[in-house]
Amino acid sequence: MGAFIAKMLLPTVSSLVFLPTASVAAKRGFHMEAMVYFFTMFFTAIYHACDGPGLSILCFMKYDILEYFSVYATALSMWVTLIALGDFDEPQRSSITMFGVLTTAVRIYQDRWGYGIYSGPIGSAVFIITVKWLQKMRQLRAVYPEKKVYTQQVGPGCCFGALALMLRFYFEEWDYAYVHSFYHLSLAVSFVLLLPKKNRYAGTGRNAAKLSCFALCCCVCHIYYFLLKKRDKGSWTGLTRRRCSFIK
Numbered sequence: 001m002g003a004f005i006a007k008m009l010l011p012t013v014s015s016l017v018f019l020p021t022a023s024v025a026a027k028r029g030f031h032m033e034a035m036v037y038f039f040t041m042f043f044t045a046i047y048h049a050c051d052g053p054g055l056s057i058l059c060f061m062k063y064d065i066l067e068y069f070s071v072y073a074t075a076l077s078m079w080v081t082l083i084a085l086g087d088f089d090e091p092q093r094s095s096i097t098m099f100g101v102l103t104t105a106v107r108i109y110q111d112r113w114g115y116g117i118y119s120g121p122i123g124s125a126v127f128i129i130t131v132k133w134l135q136k137m138r139q140l141r142a143v144y145p146e147k148k149v150y151t152q153q154v155g156p157g158c159c160f161g162a163l164a165l166m167l168r169f170y171f172e173e174w175d176y177a178y179v180h181s182f183y184h185l186s187l188a189v190s191f192v193l194l195l196p197k198k199n200r201y202a203g204t205g206r207n208a209a210k211l212s213c214f215a216l217c218c219c220v221c222h223i224y225y226f227l228l229k230k231r232d233k234g235s236w237t238g239l240t241r242r243r244c245s246f247i248k
Helices: 002-027 031-049 063-086 092-110 116-140 147-170 176-194 213-231 238-241
Strands: none
Touching: 002 092, 002 176, 031 063, 031 116, 031 147, 063 116, 063 147, 092 116, 092 176, 147 176
């Protein structure tokens, strides 16, 4: 019985692997990407927890909503990671990122189980990055970016990403708990590998942008406040009001 419960909880526990990914992204200066990874970890863990035994208390939202945001957050994590890899200048970077945020939300709302939920963002991002890098190669008449980017980031990151997608769509029938957990792990590793070593827009020295644990917890606090307000129709505890007063 204990082994069965442990197996049921494995997908939930493995979802926490995105937390170190968010930490690595924040350390490298990719704060937006860190927020997305944290968002992915939160909704994926809660979504899988609702499938586990005796954890229905954690289902503070409808199961269908948790399912949607779990899939959407994963696809969005893929998109922002690849766009970060492309190293676009502003305002191209913010425009392309927002394009993916909006189109991915619509696509997954239509169908959250087809291959297109991930192949769409990945294919679009790869196409955009390829066009940009080919233009750079034409201007510089040399390999762009450096060869070590292909050997240390693109190659290994794509391998782990391909492994994650294979586990997700082709091998989950073998043993869902273990295969899906390895899918989480492979996906998190691919994000860490594909993400550049440093965000050139993050700043340096005293002006360097930083992301604290408080900022990450703000996300959960904001969601918690919204759900309590919706559930209680505007009435919520004074303790929650004091803790979340900064998001009003």
